[in-house]
Amino acid sequence: MPSDTFFDPHQRATIQAAMARIIPTDDAPGATEAGTIHFLDRYLSGLDYIYAKPDGSGFEQLSGKRAEAWRQRIDVVRERYVAGVRDLDERARAAHHADFVDLAPEQQDEVLRNLERPDQEQETDLERARVTLYGAPVEPALQQTSAEVDLGFVPLLALHTRQAFYADPIYGGNRNRVGWDVIGFPGPASLAEVHTGRYSTLDYFADDWEHPRAKETS
Amino acid sequence: MTNGAKPDRADVCIIGAGASGAAAAKVLTERGMRVVMVERGPWRTRETFGGDELANVNRYNLWPDPLLNPRTVRDSADGEFRTELFCPVPQMVGGGTVHWQGWLPRFTESDFRLHSIVGDVPGTTLVDWPITYNELEAYYTQVEWAFGVSGRAGANRYESWRSKDYPCPPLPQSRYAQKFHEGCAKLGYNSFPTPQAALSRPFNGRPATVISAFAQQHGDPTGTRSSALNVFVPDAVATGRLDLRPNAYVSEITVDERGRAKGAVYTDEEGTTYEQEADVVILACGAVETARLLLLSRSPRFPNGLANGSDLVGRNVTFHEYSAAVGTFEDPIYAWAGGGYVSASSFEFNGHDDSRGFVGGGHIAAAGVGIPLPINWSLPNRPAWGAAAKQVDRDYFNRSMAVAMVVHDLPQHDNRVELDDSVTDAWSLPVARITILAHENDLAMGRFLIDRNAEILEAAGATSVQKVYIDRITGNCSHQHGTTRMGNDPESSVLDRWCRSHEVNNLFVVDGGPFPTGTGINPTLTIMANAWRVAEHIANRPKATRS
Numbered sequence: 001m002p003s004d005t006f007f008d009p010h011q012r013a014t015i016q017a018a019m020a021r022i023i024p025t026d027d028a029p030g031a032t033e034a035g036t037i038h039f040l041d042r043y044l045s046g047l048d049y050i051y052a053k054p055d056g057s058g059f060e061q062l063s064g065k066r067a068e069a070w071r072q073r074i075d076v077v078r079e080r081y082v083a084g085v086r087d088l089d090e091r092a093r094a095a096h097h098a099d100f101v102d103l104a105p106e107q108q109d110e111v112l113r114n115l116e117r118p119d120q121e122q123e124t125d126l127e128r129a130r131v132t133l134y135g136a137p138v139e140p141a142l143q144q145t146s147a148e149v150d151l152g153f154v155p156l157l158a159l160h161t162r163q164a165f166y167a168d169p170i171y172g173g174n175r176n177r178v179g180w181d182v183i184g185f186p187g188p189a190s191l192a193e194v195h196t197g198r199y200s201t202l203d204y205f206a207d208d209w210e211h212p213r214a215k216e217t218s
Numbered sequence: 219m220t221n222g223a224k225p226d227r228a229d230v231c232i233i234g235a236g237a238s239g240a241a242a243a244k245v246l247t248e249r250g251m252r253v254v255m256v257e258r259g260p261w262r263t264r265e266t267f268g269g270d271e272l273a274n275v276n277r278y279n280l281w282p283d284p285l286l287n288p289r290t291v292r293d294s295a296d297g298e299f300r301t302e303l304f305c306p307v308p309q310m311v312g313g314g315t316v317h318w319q320g321w322l323p324r325f326t327e328s329d330f331r332l333h334s335i336v337g338d339v340p341g342t343t344l345v346d347w348p349i350t351y352n353e354l355e356a357y358y359t360q361v362e363w364a365f366g367v368s369g370r371a372g373a374n375r376y377e378s379w380r381s382k383d384y385p386c387p388p389l390p391q392s393r394y395a396q397k398f399h400e401g402c403a404k405l406g407y408n409s410f411p412t413p414q415a416a417l418s419r420p421f422n423g424r425p426a427t428v429i430s431a432f433a434q435q436h437g438d439p440t441g442t443r444s445s446a447l448n449v450f451v452p453d454a455v456a457t458g459r460l461d462l463r464p465n466a467y468v469s470e471i472t473v474d475e476r477g478r479a480k481g482a483v484y485t486d487e488e489g490t491t492y493e494q495e496a497d498v499v500i501l502a503c504g505a506v507e508t509a510r511l512l513l514l515s516r517s518p519r520f521p522n523g524l525a526n527g528s529d530l531v532g533r534n535v536t537f538h539e540y541s542a543a544v545g546t547f548e549d550p551i552y553a554w555a556g557g558g559y560v561s562a563s564s565f566e567f568n569g570h571d572d573s574r575g576f577v578g579g580g581h582i583a584a585a586g587v588g589i590p591l592p593i594n595w596s597l598p599n600r601p602a603w604g605a606a607a608k609q610v611d612r613d614y615f616n617r618s619m620a621v622a623m624v625v626h627d628l629p630q631h632d633n634r635v636e637l638d639d640s641v642t643d644a645w646s647l648p649v650a651r652i653t654i655l656a657h658e659n660d661l662a663m664g665r666f667l668i669d670r671n672a673e674i675l676e677a678a679g680a681t682s683v684q685k686v687y688i689d690r691i692t693g694n695c696s697h698q699h700g701t702t703r704m705g706n707d708p709e710s711s712v713l714d715r716w717c718r719s720h721e722v723n724n725l726f727v728v729d730g731g732p733f734p735t736g737t738g739i740n741p742t743l744t745i746m747a748n749a750w751r752v753a754e755h756i757a758n759r760p761k762a763t764r765s
Contacts, residue, residue, distance in 0.1 A: 022603040054268025069285040147284045158603040166592035167272040183615040194269025197428045197440035204555035206396040
């Protein structure tokens, strides 16, 4: 029976607490309500949740070179999380004599910020990625020029929390579409809505609007 | 060298089934030729595509996986090469046209003769094209009518003559396109609906395109957008003369005792290796991979790579650079509607103007910010995490847009694609190694265009505007050109005006490689039109002269 989790209970609680600082709960839901930890734990569990089937009926089975690449990627990312949890706890204990998960939110923010503070070389890399994506998040966003395996722990955590908050709910986060509701994105009711062509965004166009020169040229 | 049974000889073997290869396959098979088209990636059907931002934008569902297909790159003459996936294009039947939103403006007459207009530019290898707009016009029309391009003839004041209107009227107008038109109108700039590879009405037996949010960087599950996969491949298949072999990785173009291209050696998914022989070989792998394949194809007769006696294969490479001014507004724009790229454009700054202090210019257009979907949308200077980051998402996800530019980076002799001497791909072959230095002209053009874009946003009523200048060429467009430039002089070009090798008279290249300049305009329409032109030329030649 394949497992759909990777973290042990302490790791899971630690990452869940850190995610709650990445997208905090305020007057609107945050990472906790969206279930982002479930998204991540399942992602790291192996190769069974990499790609949803486009009709929403389950997940793709990977094979061949594609599967090899993903196995390699998941291994790298798992190691980064295991080391990240260790770093969070070490810094939490050194500063506040408690595990990260037991700190107050402000103390957790401080630990994350200190851990994030990059050395000079990382800073150059981050700046390079930021320029490539003209200010977009440091992740493979505009075109695929930077990759998650190259990210340090905190940027990786921020990336995955964001993915979990805003991805299609089939991946285990964005529970009840709370992420989409927070920012006002009218996403599809399901992947099947898009797959069958029923999902349209024409209502958000300006189709009653006329070009200033349309009369002259027609 | 090969261990698979020898396939039947073909009239033509095309390497790469993307925009240009599929266009050539359609033309050649419809003219009665037997074509084998070999594609390293899969032949996916529309049922395998979906509305999944995570899979498509972030998890390499369509993009090449960088762990399998790395490249190396440096942006200084003596710097270290870094491993990164520079200028990727999907490797699959249909290539980049599968996940694009298909901005398809034509080049203008002047774009083919910039050198005649401005003269030599120090540090560059700027030249005119050996062909003119007039020679391509009929093929532009062919591609537009095959694809059912949606646009309005005459709306672009700077467009050159056309023999026929667009087959479909413009797509419905997005709010970000509306803002762009308003800003341009206030400033006295001409603007026009971006011609797009989508159907604004049923056309040629195909239904109108579904206006989803999952479009840019997503394959189309409804099959209603226009692509090489949806249009050219079915046309070629319908002739019964196309043998399309996906998942077949070509590692070498072989030559015969007379120094002509003999065929292509490829390996299938099971690891079996074959040699496909043909009278004519056409490379359509994209400018980077075509150069790499030529350089990999070394033989006693061509010790520096096939068709590379001039040492020009891989040189003069250009990539464009995409950047933008980003504005926020009080009223909602919904820049994800339609996928963020159902746009409006201007050629106001595409043509050369001496008073600007730099050479050439580029296409500007409205768009969402990056990929303007929930995961990947962002604003410049947005914090990476925390309450402030969340607030930016809430305030501006629906109220931001970009006015973007395509920089025409000028060709330089030492900007080049080579083979890496240490990094290999998942097939154990040396990867493309890229040296790309921005020229001062590229950066000056970028500053100028971004400043104009910011003014357009301000004129449209933006409450805040941020300018993102470029400081180097990052390969973020997926556009690539110049590695096998065409020209009339074998000393200064790889291909002749028919995109045939000066040295190997049955070897052709039809992707962006033949482009002597990248221009400041999205290249794929011109790539397809040129492939169509070259394919007709091949079909018109008497068979006896083909090999």
